[in-house]
Amino acid sequence: MLMTQQDKLMGELKALVEQHGTHRNALIPILQDVQKRYHAISDFAMQTIADLLGIHPVEVYSVVTFYAFLNEKYHGKFIIRLCRTISCEMAGKAAVARQLENDLDIKFGETTSDGRFTLEWANCIGMCDQGPAMLVNDQVFTKVTPEKVHDILEACEKAFGPHTMQTEEEHVL
């Protein structure tokens, strides 16, 4: 029998709920896992999780839209979050931001058309002594210069092989 994309997602969500439990406290860890695997939390996923946890889908939606690291909109394989807070700003974040936009050909808040990169602002990532700082997925880069931006993006491109298409992604740079 042919399995649809939705059947597959439903199966994975059921497994996640089994792993984390059906208690309301499990909602955010479940959503974090969905975000990591699918780079977005779709309406269908929200509805399914709500059904499995026995809560209204609006409850799930309200949580997804509250947190910066949970998104309805598709986010790229590499989410670049440049710190915009004061110490990084004083250390020259504006030039790094401009270069990121130039090299990726997108603005902040956008995703490249090939779905590889999303560019976002972050509020203070705790690297104020070594700014400008940014996160690429979970990895932190400090003292970033406009010149280094290219190298970092290049390293991401190289890491973007067929193996990164697996559902269990390990973003190794």
Next chain:
Amino acid sequence: MTTIMNDITFSTAEAGAGLKAALEKGRADVIGVVRESAMRGRGGAGFPTGVKWNLAAGAQGDKKYVVCNADEGEPGTFKDRAILSEWADLVLEGMTIAGYAVGAAEGIVYLRGEYTYLVRQLEDALEKRREAGLLGENIQGKDGFNFDIHLHMGCGAYICGEETALIEALEGQRGEPRNRPPFPVNTGLNGCPTIVNNVETFAWASMILAKGPEWFKGIGTEKSSGPKLFSVSGDVDKPGVYEFPMGITVAELLKNVGGGGAKAVQIGGASGNCIPACEFSRAIAFEDVSTGGSIIVFGPERDMLKVAENFLEFFEDESCGQCTPCRIGNTRLLEGIRMLQTGHCSMKYLQELCKLGETMQLASKCGLGQSSPNAFLSIVKHFRNELMGRACVMVCK
């Protein structure tokens, strides 16, 4: 990514000494020691730790929780990142001591999503402690003392550093602060008595048990005992994490970090106060200029209006939107900043904005809204001449 540090007392901690000393005492005596040290919370609010523990110990509940607030999000703060990288064991030991003192069996480290790169290291540390019998059942042979710790990841929300918002997040809700009372020590996570302490607080608690309250009290001032870690960034020669006794003056601190010639210092992060050079003799302590550890230094060339703009952009973005003074107030203040930038703000309107700021301090529901106008108000107070009457120029972003 190496962080510059001075000599930090945590390096001298003897592994396990705090927990060993605690388990030799009764629960009430452990709390007694922490009370005796007069330590106030290291996260910024400065609530006496011993009092918090005592309230939770006395509260009725089948279950109790010990939560470590590692949601360090205040702009300019990174000491907790350094502590968790270098001395995670000391923090976990402090949590275990707290678990013993208040009668909790479950500890949670709420780690901000931005610090996901620390997860593996922390999980390893937890596993090692379990293997060594420092977590689990009948810890160190103490009959009936069961305690374990797990990690919970944050999702990128500054507001979750506020303890009731953090608890909401742990419960799978939006991180919107609760009304207080009831306080978490009575009605916290899942309705159970819960203590929420900062990363640094747990580390010091562990050292206080090991070295005694007198040692801790012997450092700092009468009202602000002990040493404190500071995250220093901005226009200084040596930005990094520094330990100084509470009560150090701004000038002394600047001398130690190479911050000569500074025009102003932001103490306490975006929610703190901006101190101009003429007030550098003030003491950094709960009774004078209070801080959770964030020190941002501004050199003579810095435009204070841009500083205020940056802080308000931060708050406009991070306000949870639950209460009106904070949600609308921060937006209005930011608009005011933009008017000042283009030279379109009358003195009368600026005064109105300051009144709005004061209203926000009084009427906001939680610490975020109550403290978000601080930077704006102190910058307007001290640098009014710099802000007013600007020529209309295109602001290049």
